[in-house]
Amino acid sequence: MSEPSDEPKLSDVLRDRREKLGRIREAGIEPFPHEFSQREDIAEVRAAHEGLAPGIETESRHRVAGRIAARRGHGKACFLDLRDGSGQIQLHAREDLLGAEAYELLVDLDLGDIVGVEGTAMATRRGGELSLAIDRWRLLSKSLRPPPDKYHGLEDTETRFRRRELDLIANEDSRRVFRIRARTISEVRRWLDEHGYIEVETPVLQPLYGGALARPFVTHHNTLDRDLYLRVATELYLKRLVVGGIDRVYELGKDFRNEGVSHKHNPEFTMLEWYEAYSDYEKTAHDLELLVAEVAERVLGTTVVKRGEVEIDFAPPWRRITLREAILERSGIDIAEHPSREALARAIGGEPDPSEGWGKLVDGLLSRDVEPGLIQPTFVFDYPTELSPFAKAHRSEEGLVERWEAFAGGVEIANSFSELNDPDEQRRRFEQQAAEIARGDDEAQPYDEVFVEALEQGMPPTGGVGLGIDRLVMMLVGAANIREVLLFPAMRS
């Protein structure tokens, strides 16, 4: 659908618009003028005349601009729907107000053309719809391609995702999703800023990747003649900043993981990570439920969101359960009774993949049996050490680390731990990861000496959180697919 403009055979629709453009130029009208200043947002005009009684014609003049979304002609008058970024308003165009020539040119416009108009506010007699009775107008940009169907909108998913501009033109639902996304990100920032966190930017291109169990994208720096990785997480750099004395730090940006796409995965996605010194995973859990509830309240006006038929309430406190209990509850398997890889594999019943250690098997139980059932916001606490190379050992449970993951709508939305700050223990964890790599796990962590040395410098006890922004937005808008909340999601091609 992205053929060049000199395609050999234009459809009649396209040809007609080209011809119309020619006629406009011949008439001495510039179809792409430079500006249309001193206009009001359509939403402001609407607000100024809310509740105007049917049949009333005011003297109140307004100047607005936007795209023509629909037209209903009546001979020597017509109605146009004009939409800008703030909203939509009806225009009443009458030949007696505009003059014959201006009226004819207006009627000759196409749906999708962008115009600026001036007129007085009125409400129609029967419907009482607020309208502008226009007496001046000007073409601001000629549209050479037809807009999507004005009633059905644009439904083809491929076109909606590949040509998001058409989706935004056609579908109010889509416009709403991305307004909510923007407000969500801004409210998350505001919450962190107000709680004393410093926002930072760390490298996206990294000589060594780390901070998450994931495969990276590899790229190449030409003049340095070396491979670099696109970050899979911001974790290790942010903790170095905590070592540096930034006690409350966060970064909100893209991570990249070389993985397949699914309804909850996109190769590049927006992640928030924050770290608070002198804190632990109990505190971060409390902060997360507070943050999400406050953001939902500010963005949506409620902590309750609908997801299909189900209502999810983000008001704290969220349910808390240990990983062991969660798995026992959903699968009947008590992982504590099967401490070896072989025993657990036997309990599950499948033949274990040689690249899967005990931790991976536990992880499999979690994502297959537990995660889909966690609809109301839930913290799952206390994970196997093997799965969490950067989390601190549990203060009382052998073999576990102080880590939780938060789930809602059957999807993981956040992850947190009491950060490991013992450099020697961190070294041992990296060695464990090396063993996983040797076993064939290509998502294990490469050894990062600079990071360990940073810990040797001394890092205070710290709580850290990663919150998946796309997934949070999915929850807030009730989307079942991550692509609905990404403007330009990854597509096969």
Place this chain on the structure above:
RNA sequence: GCCCCUGUAGCUCAGUCGGUUAGAGCGGCGGCCUUUUAAGCCGCGCGUCGCGGGUUCGAAUCCCGCCGGGGGCACCA
């Protein structure tokens, strides 16, 4: 990577036990209409039936391959 489904006009879709010239609504074009609301009325179909090959007297329809999309599996803190 595997399995299933799918691709028809600018948009939304019908048509597929193989059979005349491929249809509808919206949009577009021409005409009527000065308070409509998916405005209405009259007339006009604007098309590489995803692409390539095959079977057949005849293919949108059946077969094979390719490309795009969707769903599921796998993968994925």
